[in-house]
Amino acid sequence: CAEAHDDLTGAGGAGQVIMSFSAVPVGGTGAAPIPTMSEWGLIALSSLLALFAFARVRRR
Known part of the structure; x- marks a missing residue:
């Protein structure tokens, strides 16, 4: 099971991504x-x- 949380502040600001x-x-x-x-x-x-094996020996 995978989780991803996006916590972005502002337009184009620094963000935080937590994945577990x-x-x-x-x-x-x-x-x-x-x-x-x-x-x-x-x-x-x-x-x-x-x-x-007996038949083979006997044939020789």
Whole structure:
């Protein structure tokens, strides 16, 4: 929110300008969840990787 006050005296005389600004900090959103894989997902992925590795070694 900004305020500006003009207090001028006379025509073309010296003037006074007072300005004040204030800011409101944005609240934190908290911790963001990190996507992870379940235990069964890790087992399936490592089994699939082992299968591909076994097939690659066998092909040589």
